[in-house]
Amino acid sequence: MSASREQLTTPRIGHGFDVHRFTAAVIDDKPLILGGVTLPEALSLEAHSDGDVVLHALCDALLGAIGEGDIGEHFPDTDANFAGASSVGLLEEVWALVAARGLVLANLDLTVVAQKPKLSAHRALMRERIAAVLGVDPSSVNIKATTTEQLGAIGRGEGIACHAVVLLLPCL
Numbered sequence: 276m277s278a279s280r281e282q283l284t285t286p287r288i289g290h291g292f293d294v295h296r297f298t299a300a301v302i303d304d305k306p307l308i309l310g311g312v313t314l315p316e317a318l319s320l321e322a323h324s325d326g327d328v329v330l331h332a333l334c335d336a337l338l339g340a341i342g343e344g345d346i347g348e349h350f351p352d353t354d355a356n357f358a359g360a361s362s363v364g365l366l367e368e369v370w371a372l373v374a375a376r377g378l379v380l381a382n383l384d385l386t387v388v389a390q391k392p393k394l395s396a397h398r399a400l401m402r403e404r405i406a407a408v409l410g411v412d413p414s415s416v417n418i419k420a421t422t423t424e425q426l427g428a429i430g431r432g433e434g435i436a437c438h439a440v441v442l443l444l445p446c447l
Contacts, residue, residue, distance in 0.1 A: 282377040287443040289340025293331035295320040296434035309387065309394070309435070310401025310418065311363045311408065316392040320435065323352035327362035329385060329401065329418075332439035334362075334369045336383070340443050341376055366408050373443060380411050381442040387420045389435040394420040 298305070302319040310329040320326035334346045343349070350357045350365055357365075373380075383405075387394055394401075398418045406413040423430035 282445070283341065283443075284377075284445050286381070286445070287340040287378060289336040289338065289439075289441045289443070291332040291335030291337070291339060291345075291439040291441075292436070293328045293335065293346075294429075294434055294436035295322050295326045295328050296428075297321070297432070305359075307392070308362070309397065310385075311366075311404035312397055312401050314392060314397055318392065324350070324357055324360040324365065325362050328435050328437045329387060329439075330362035330366050330405075332437040333383065333385065333405070333441070334366055336439035336441045337369050337373050337443075340441055341373055341378070343372060363404075363408055366405075370409055377446045378443040379446050380409055380415055381444045382415045382417070383439065383441040384417045385419065385440075386438045387418065387435065388423060388429055388437065389420065390422050390425060390430050390432045394418075 298319040298321050301317045305319045307314045307316050307318040307320065308325050308327045311327065331346055338345055350360065398420065402413050402416045402418050406416045428434060429436055
């Protein structure tokens with residue numbers, strides 16, 4: 276049995292990071308989606324898929340924890356099948372890989388870095404949406420938001436970034 280398919284018997288930690296720039300103009304059929312939630316802000320992100328930086332960072336963290344590379348290896352932006360893909364669907368596929376290795380989520384911690392939009396009104400729904408996709412209690416999901424105090428590209432409102440950290444434990 277290959278290492279990538281065997282049951283994992285030790286705790287596993289993964290870190291993910293993703294960043295996307297805003298489009299120059301809003302794209303009507305490409306709303307701003309973060310954490311699986313469509314936000315009302317008139318903003319669009321440049322991306323091959325739906326551009327959900329939160330779920331992309333989370334996928335990378337989960338894949339890293341199980342030693343399965345990154346989101347680009349599993350869902351390449353050169354593959355037309357993933358054009359406009361729902362990041363919720365991508366997360367579901369990644370989570371199936373995690374579950375197949377006999378792991379459960381202890382917790383995950385996400386930090387969204389954005390000057391705009393303000394996320395405080397959306398964090399609870401994002402948390403619930405992610406928890407539902409992973410089949411865990413929302414208390415296992417934490418989402419924080421910060422700005423760069425108007426420094427750099429993100430501070431100028433040119434895009435959004437997200438860091439994700441996950442702790443996976445073997446099923447008992």
